[in-house]
Amino acid sequence: MAWQASQRGLEVAVIDDPTPSSSSRVAAGLVTPITGDRLALSWRWSEFYPVCKALYEYAQRSTATDFWHVAAAWRVFQSDPERERFFHRWWSEEGNREMKANGIALEPMPAEQLLPIHAPRGGFSMWPAGRLDTRAYLDATAKHFRSKDRWFPFQLDCDEDLELAPGHVRVPRLGLQGGKVVLCQGIAARTNRWFTELPLHPARGDILELATDASIPAVVHHEAWVVPVQSASEPNDHSRCRRILVGATYDRQCLDTSVDHSTARGFRNELLQRWNNMLSAANPSAGIHDPNDRDDLNGSYKFEVGVLGHLAAVRPASYDRHPLIGPHPTEPNLFCLNGLGSKGSLMAPQLANLLLDCMLENRIIEPALQWSRRGDKPRGSDDSQIKSHRSPKR
Secondary structure, eight states, X not given: OHHHHHHTTOOOOXXXXXXXXXHHHHOOOEEOSEXXXXXXXXXXXXXXXXXXXXXXXXXXXXXXXXXXXXXXXXXXXXXXXXXXXXXXXXXXXXXXXXXXXXXXXXXXXXXXXXXXXXXXXXXXXXXEEEEEOHHHHHHHHHHHHHTTTOEEEOOOOHHHHOEEETTEEEEGGGTEEESOXXXXXXGGGGGSSSSTTOOBOOEXXXXXXXXXXXXXXXXXXXXXXXXXXXXXXXXXXXTTXXXXXXEOOOBSSOOSOOSSSHXXXXXXXXXXXXXXXXXXXXXXXXXXXXXXXXXXXXXXXXXXXXXXXXXXXXXXXXXXXXOEEEEOSSOTTEEEEXXXXXXXXXXXXXXXXXXXXXXXXXXXXXXXXXXXXXXXXOTTOOGGGSOSSOOOOO
């Protein structure tokens, strides 16, 4: 939001709660054209992708930092019906027209091309796909706006610190006054009086950072997604290993960000098991296990060695998986940008544009994006009834 506003010549101040477990910092930042079990084109891809690409490239130039990477990603077929669905959906005259219309390219990949990943049915590559290193991006953004005295690391209490009046907004504790304010708070929006009615349907996601001697040359979508973080050898005890991120879980019952309790350990083991399932049988050394720590009951390995980090955050998803943006119903200077779920890196730049159009030119937010839309919570739905350990969309 701050980058898009500054590109329009607006003077902005950013108040940021520097919580390390925020969904923006923990996210892997994957931008993928084909998603889900139906192998469908990402919602409004041709609208969202060019804007996100342009914004991240602009932010890179402005900060002289490298955090946005465009490359082909791999998707591995999980079943014969999925493979058949791909060729029926995309490997046809109609599919080729749709690829051209949306600026994407999909290419089948045989199993041997996907090594060391276990892919007996093969898969496909998709281009363009991107990855935003969200932590590097946020750090560079903070440094940029801090150099202009426009970045304030502060845990804002919206009920106490935010003063709204006709024509202006004030934050007395920071000595700030402006014309409008946008709350981009994720699930924290539920704790202030302004947007308590946001139809958020949050879900926890866990990500592991692992060390492995498997060479992963691209982002891979399989039982889990895998992101290669560093391809060079590490100058430490893992001198033959490379770093990867593996994720992500999707749980609506455990909505904290701790990685120390038994439920979190279950998520960790689930991700480790997915990673091991992804490896080719010809590459057993790439697995994550501790040869000195065996389960005496069945002789199997416990998963310990190679775990470099475990992160968790709560995604601010909505019931219908569409974003939640727009003005407050009674406070004309107050707006929200929320509900981006697991697609924030792709959608946020264009959503910021649409919200700025609303703020500056009084353009109406379309119904599919309005945070105040009704009917998106299914009748009889209840967070506590949704199955835990739901498989993530790839």
